[in-house]
Amino acid sequence: MILISGDAERHIRAEGEKCYPDECCGILLGRIDENGRRRVEDIVPVPNAGRAEERYHRFRIEPDEFMRAEKRARLRDLEVIGFYHSHPDHPAVPSEHDREQALPFYSYVILSVRKGAAAEISSWELSCDRAQFNHKEMGRAT
Amino acid sequence: MAVTILIPTALRAFTDRKAEVEVEGRTAGEAVAAFAGAYPDIRHHLYDDAGSLRSFINIYVGEKNVKDASGLETPVRDGETVMIVPAIAGGKALVRDSGACPDDTGRRP
Numbered sequence: 598m599i600l601i602s603g604d605a606e607r608h609i610r611a612e613g614e615k616c617y618p619d620e621c622c623g624i625l626l627g628r629i630d631e632n633g634r635r636r637v638e639d640i641v642p643v644p645n646a647g648r649a650e651e652r653y654h655r656f657r658i659e660p661d662e663f664m665r666a667e668k669r670a671r672l673r674d675l676e677v678i679g680f681y682h683s684h685p686d687h688p689a690v691p692s693e694h695d696r697e698q699a700l701p702f703y704s705y706v707i708l709s710v711r712k713g714a715a716a717e718i719s720s721w722e723l724s725c726d727r728a729q730f731n732h733k734e735m736g737r738a739t
Numbered sequence: 740m741a742v743t744i745l746i747p748t749a750l751r752a753f754t755d756r757k758a759e760v761e762v763e764g765r766t767a768g769e770a771v772a773a774f775a776g777a778y779p780d781i782r783h784h785l786y787d788d789a790g791s792l793r794s795f796i797n798i799y800v801g802e803k804n805v806k807d808a809s810g811l812e813t814p815v816r817d818g819e820t821v822m823i824v825p826a827i828a829g830g831k832a833l834v835r836d837s838g839a840c841p842d843d844t845g846r847r848p
Contacts, residue, residue, distance in 0.1 A: 620830055647830070655830035660797040660804055663824050667747065668802075671758070676748045680827055687831040695829035698795075702749040705829070 599679070599704050599720045600738035601637040610715035612642050613683035613708045619652035620645055622682040624666040625704060626675045635678045635704055636738055641666045655694070656682045679704030679720075686711055689719040691730040699723040704733065740765055742815045744774045745822040753781040759820075767798050768811025770821045785823070795826040 612621040623642040629635050643662040647655040658680065670677050680703060684692075689709040691699070699705060701723045709716040721730040745759050754760060762777065764770030771792070775782045787793055798805045798813075799822040805813040815821060 622827075647828070651830075656828065658827040660799075660824045660826055663827060664797075664799050664802065664804075664822060667745070667822065667824070671745075676758075678748060682829060684831040692829070692831050694831070698826075698828040700749045700825055700827075702752065 598633075598734045598736055599635040599637065599706070600736045601706075602738045605637050605640050605738075606718065608640055608642075609681050609706065609708055609718070613685075613710040613715050614713060616645065616652075616683060617710050617713045618685045620647075620654070620656040620683050620685060621708075622656040622658055622680065624658065624663065624677055625679040625681060625706065626666065626670045626673070627678040628675060629678065637678070638675055639673075640681065641669070653685060677703075679706060681706035681708065683708045683710050689717045691721050696723065696727070696730055699727075699730070701725045701727065705730070706735075740815055740817045740819075742770045742818070743820045744770060745820055747823055747825060749825065750781055750784060750823065753778050753784075764815060764821075766811060767800050767805045767813045767815055767821055768792075770815055771798060771811070771823070774823075797824040797826060798822070799824055 622645050623640050625637050626639040627635055627637045643658050645652050645656045646659040647657040667677055684707055689707040705721045708718045720733045720735045722733055723730055741761055743759050743761050746754055762770050762773035764773050775785055785796055800813050800815055
């Protein structure tokens with residue numbers, strides 16, 4: 598399960614709408630409690646580093662952005678717990694391309710943006726054998 | 740040279756949740772190899788079957804990606820940090836999606 602505040606989710610939705618018809622992307626910083634629940638404490642929007650003509654269906658986070666987010670997280674006693682990206686005019690479910698590029702453990706939050714308006718949002722984790730994404734419940738952090 | 744390996748969250752399952760460990764090495768490559776030697780289960784996540792570092796793994800010495808320096812031969816100084824940074828990418832399917840993935844119970848959302 599992943600807990601996310603209303604503010605953080607609104608921020609992701611706004612990013613998705615701002616970047617439409619391209620995909621937006623960013624990094625989730627947070628904590629993992631003793632029960633394995635993840636709690637998003639901050640989000641770090643980053644530019645989609647994919648090629649301009651492919652950003653409508655691809656996203657890429659530059660390693661430099663990841664490195665800086667990782668250092669920022671450590672300074673605040675947080676962890677990089679996952680990533681978010683949008684699927685313009687596409688369901689909020691992982692694609693085969695998402696699976697091929699993903700890593701186990703991390704939460705992958707996907708926002709569907711339909712005709713420019715943010716729609717459903719969901720969270721996924723890649724299975725350890727990399728065979729499939731598993732859907733994970735999203736809850737509201739208070 | 741004693742250097743500190745900074746471990747991304749995804750790999751901490753193999754390091755008893757340690758976020759950093761100290762290893763010996765004169766180059767970035769030696770430091771990462773020493774790290775993989777200390778935690779053998781992590782090896783196949785970092786290296787392919789041919790023993791090369793996987794293409795989606797980036798190594799930083801301090802804040803510099805070794806791809807912009809001398810690669811794994813990039814020298815490291817005593818006390819420096821070596822960070823393992825996975826590349827992150829994805830996106831919706833180009834032509835058609837393979838469909839929703841089943842969750843832990845086998846249901847599809």
